[in-house]
Amino acid sequence: MAVDPWTLEQIRKHIDEGLPLTRLFNIDVLEAGRDRARVRLGEGAHATRPGGSIAGPVQFALADVVTYALILATSHDPAAVTVDMTINFLRPAMQLPLVAEAVPLRAGRRLFTADVRITEQPGGRLVAQATTTYALSGGTPALTGDPGRV
C-alpha cells in the first residue's frame, strides 16, 4: 500500500512540536521534497559565539533539521535517528538569514545520507558543509493518524 507523502504543513507541525530548539533558534522549514529540503535561520537571540558569528551548534541544528525534513518528505519515517554528522565550518557566518539545503546521497532501506550546504542570504556565500547519516526505523509508518505523534 502506497504511503501518502507528508505535506509541508505536516512536516512543519511535526518539527515544531517535537524539536523545541527550532522555535528557540528561529528555524523555519521553507521546502521539503524528495530531491531537496531547505530551512532558514532568522534573527534571534542566543545564536552568536565569541567574535560575533553564528555559533557552530546553531549551524549544526540547521543541518540536522533540514536533513530530518528531507527524510520526512522522502522516507516518511519520523522515527529516523541521527547516526553521525561531519560538519565543516568553512567561513564565519556573519549575516542572517542563513539557509541550509539538503540533498540525498543515499536513500536506502536502512540508512539515509544527505549532503548539506549552509549559505548566507542574500548572496549565497557558502559558510558550512555537512554530511550526515540517519538510521531509518525500518517499519513503514502509519500516516493515517496524527503525524505529530512519534
Add this chain to the structure above:
Amino acid sequence: MAVDPWTLEQIRKHIDEGLPLTRLFNIDVLEAGRDRARVRLGEGAHATRPGGSIAGPVQFALADVVTYALILATSHDPAAVTVDMTINFLRPAMQLPLVAEAVPLRAGRRLFTADVRITEQPGGRLVAQATTTYALSGGTPALTGDPGRV
C-alpha cells in the same frame, strides 16, 4: 614571556559572556586543565527531540564547548575557531545530567584536535563520541586585560 593560564573562573566567565547558548541550554564548565576538560548539561527547557531524548544539536553544543574550554586551558587562545567536527550518536541520551569530557589528540601550533565522550550521569553510559579540530589564531593572546573580550 610566559602566559599565565586562565583560571576556571576566567574560562567560565568568558564562555558565559561569549556563547549565550550555554546559559540557554544550562551547560556548566566543571573542569578545564591541560589534560582534560569537562562540562555538564543540567535540566533545562528546549533540549529534547522527537522520542524524548536529548537532541543532537544540544549534544553537539556540549562537545563544542568542552573542547573550547580545553583550548582555553591549554593553548590560551580565545580566538580559536572550530574547523570541523564529526559526532557519533551511539545511544539515545535519556537521562540528565550529561557530562562531556574532552582530551587532546593534537595540541599543535596551528591546529588543535580533541576526542570528546558524552556520558549519562550517574552511571557513565556512553551516548556520543566526537572528534573535532580547531584552528588556533597563532598569536599569543594578551591575558593582562579582560579575558572576556575577544
Add this chain to the structure above:
Amino acid sequence: MAVDPWTLEQIRKHIDEGLPLTRLFNIDVLEAGRDRARVRLGEGAHATRPGGSIAGPVQFALADVVTYALILATSHDPAAVTVDMTINFLRPAMQLPLVAEAVPLRAGRRLFTADVRITEQPGGRLVAQATTTYALSGGTPALTGDPGRV
C-alpha cells in the same frame, strides 16, 4: 543456537583471502577479541607519500582492517560493510612498524562503531585516530562451513 567465535587463525585466513591489499601492504592481524583488535604494518614497498612518511591510504587501510577484525571477533559477520570513516592524521608517521588498535564504541544489532588509534612502535607515539561505522548484515552467519567464503 550460540555461534562459536572465529579463532584468530580463521580471521587471518579470511582477511588474507578476501582483501589482497593486506598482503600487498604487509598488514598482519596481531589480535582480535571482543574488547579490542590490533593489526601491524611492517616494512613494505609502496607505502610512502611525498615527504617520506606513511601515506594516508595505507593508514586508512590499517584502520579499516583492524575494525573488520574486531567485527569478525565480536559480531561474527563477514558480510559487514563500511558505512563511513573519519580519520585524523595527527602527526607524520615516520617509523615502522605501525600498530592500529580498535575498540568498540557501539556493537548494535545493525550498526557497529569503533574508535581506532594508530601508533608508531616502539614508543607508542599516536599518529592517527579514526572512528568508523559498519553496517552489519543482520543475519547470523553460518560458521560451520568455510569462513573464507563470503
Add this chain to the structure above:
Amino acid sequence: MAVDPWTLEQIRKHIDEGLPLTRLFNIDVLEAGRDRARVRLGEGAHATRPGGSIAGPVQFALADVVTYALILATSHDPAAVTVDMTINFLRPAMQLPLVAEAVPLRAGRRLFTADVRITEQPGGRLVAQATTTYALSGGTPALTGDPGRV
C-alpha cells in the same frame, strides 16, 4: 611575483614519483585545474574486498590523490598534508573504471577543504562521497626547479 601554475604533466610526474601506490592501484590523473580535478582507477590487481567490490582503502586513495592534484593546481603547494578525511561508502563499487572528482569548498591561506565524489563509469552511479581538509605549508613553493622534489 606570480607563481606559474603546474602543468598537468608536472602534476602527474610529481604524484607518480612521490606516491607509489598510485602506480600500484593504477590511478591516473585525468585533469587538474582551479575549479576541479579528476582521477581514474583502472583495472588492476589487489583492489577488491570480501564480496568482490572495490575496497574502501582504494577508494580512499582515489579521494586523497584527487584532492592533492586539486591543491597542486590551485595552491601550488606540494608540501600540503592531509589533516582529516570523512568518507561515506554509499553503494558497493562493482564496475571499473571509477572516477573521483574533487571541487574546492575552502581554498584558504592555511587550510584547503574539498568535496569529492566517486562514480562508476560509464553510467555515473555515485558510489562514495568524501570531504577532506589539508593543511597548506604556508610558504609559496619555488616552482622554478624540479616540482618532483618535495
